[in-house]
């Protein structure tokens with residue numbers, strides 16, 4: 001029997017029959033040969049009567065599986081999954097551990113948006129899992145709505161620096177190899193678990209109470225006039241608009257090569273050396289990735305079709321930051337981007353862009369234009385009150401477009417349904433409200 005995908009956009013990933021509460025990942029990695037030896041211990045809760053557990057794991061060799069410390073009835077490794085047949089079925093609500101020992105040369109998971117997940121660099125590694133790359137390096141229930149806590153240890157050659165999702169808990173070095181430990185107590189979606197290994201150095205930025213650091217190639221100094229130096233001010237502005245920063249810290253990681261686009265992860269984001277250069281395009285990308293900590297990471301769309309809840313807000317934060325910096329105002333940015341979209345055929349509605357289009361630029365811009373329209377309709381006080389309420393209610397969990405529309409209606413005396421349906425469900429581009 002083929003089980004239905006947990007998210008229709010992610011066929012073959014995730015399972016609704018159980019949830020993972022905690023992942024304990026112990027990764028031993030050799031940079032020179034891209035060899036990974038892993039042991040993942042998952043604390044799992046059955047949601048239905050469970051006779052087998054299907055984990056997503058891509059192209060890594062499984063050596064041993066223990067369920068509750070004992071051998072299972074059978075394991076069936078497949079190219080993209082591992083099916084564990086249980087010796088004793090689990091009733092709904094039962095909790096057990098599944099320990100998987102595995103090894104191999106991790107490689108990205110292919111898909112409609114190109115390879116995602118573990119990526120070997122010239123001298124190191126980065127992980128960019130959105131939306132389907134997590135199984136490239138650990139067995140998981142690869143559903144964005146199954147958030148779990150994490151403990152991650154990475155052992156690698158001592159001359160490399162490791163950044164992984166979570167609070168750094170320290171290192172120990174023995175026989176030329178260093179073991180790094182991280183602990184993430186905040187619920188985290190699988191695609192937001194990340195790791196970077198490289199010849200890197202980490203520096204805390206002044207003015208952020210130790211919450212913001214930049215990790216950069218050891219051979220480079222952080223330029224004086226790079227957008228990364230504005231991160232403490234960006235953090236302060238975003239906390240004013242959206243409420244307290246949802247995690248313990250933010251690490252902007254710059255790997256030692258250019259990258260086409262930065263990638264988001266929980267409590268961190270990964271950039272390329274090209275993003276160190278001064279200019280609005282890099283500045284907007286830095287503030288965009290920071291905004292994802294609220295929109296995407298603290299509050300995650302329960303289904304990928306609601307991706308505008310991440311990208312619309314992150315894009316609108318760019319415009320808010322632009323105005324805050326004395327550059328183009330939000331009205332100017334909105335008018336400019338509406339004009340660009342006017343000449344384009346939109347292939348699907350914003351409320352369901354389709355897997356192939358979910359990262360199209362129009363999804364970002366139309367989402368931001370809708371938020372600008374909403375703000376101009378209900379006023380600043382209500383708009384930012386709504387944004388803070390949205391985060392406070394759903395932080396650590398997931399939410400949908402319907403949840404957002406329902407909450408927004410509490411912030412307006414007028415019926416907002418025509419506004420939302422024009423922007424979300426139709427393909428025509430609505431007009432922007434007149435600037436008074």
Ligand SMILES: [Zn+2]
Pocket residue numbers: 288292310311314
């Ligand atoms: Zn984004």
